[in-house]
Amino acid sequence: MMRNVRQHPRFPFIKVGIFVDQLAVSLGIDYPPTDNDPWCYTIDGDDGYPIVRDEDNAIRSAEESLFNCRPDVVQKYTQIAIGQQDFKLAMALAARQGYWEAVADEREKVANIARNAQALLQSLTL
Numbered sequence: 395m396m397r398n399v400r401q402h403p404r405f406p407f408i409k410v411g412i413f414v415d416q417l418a419v420s421l422g423i424d425y426p427p428t429d430n431d432p433w434c435y436t437i438d439g440d441d442g443y444p445i446v447r448d449e450d451n452a453i454r455s456a457e458e459s460l461f462n463c464r465p466d467v468v469q470k471y472t473q474i475a476i477g478q479q480d481f482k483l484a485m486a487l488a489a490r491q492g493y494w495e496a497v498a499d500e501r502e503k504v505a506n507i508a509r510n511a512q513a514l515l516q517s518l519t520l
Contacts, residue, residue, distance in 0.1 A: 395419065396434055396443070398427060402453060404486045407471055408460065410435045410452040413445050435459075438467045461494035 396411030412427050413434040433452040434443040437460055444459065446452050460467060468487060475483035 396436075400449070402435075402456060404490065405457075405460070405471070405483070407438045407467070408435060408453075408456045410449055410456060413443060437464055438470075457490060458494060458497075461491050462498065 395414040395416050396409070397414050399409050399411035402408035402410065410433060413432045418425070432445045432447060433449050434445050435452045435456040436443065437456060444455060446455050468491060472484055472487050475481070475487065
């Protein structure tokens with residue numbers, strides 16, 4: 395459950411908002427939002443509420459999850475966008491998919507460098 399729900403700036407099927415503790419709600423506890431409240435997001439109305447520290451991280455995390463874990467959703471909305479001639483959405487999906495693929499490639503390169511350095515250091519300590 396979220397409050398102060400906002401639509402993702404590029405992708406209307408992603409929503410971000412302040413996380414609301416369902417247990418607190420069920421107990422009738424209501425508290426005013428603060429700057430320290432955790433944020434969460436949904437992708438295509440899913441039930442998962444990954445919790446992050448702020449709105450910017452919710453947007454970034456939602457995008458990363460979308461392009462790394464939900465190719466079905468990317469494909470679904472790309473097809474819908476093309477069918478509706480919403481080329482702005484189709485291009486945004488393609489551009490961000492390219493971005494997140496590049497991020498994944500760079501992470502893998504850094505991980506390989508770290509593994510090689512660790513192997514080298516281990517051989518020096520023997």
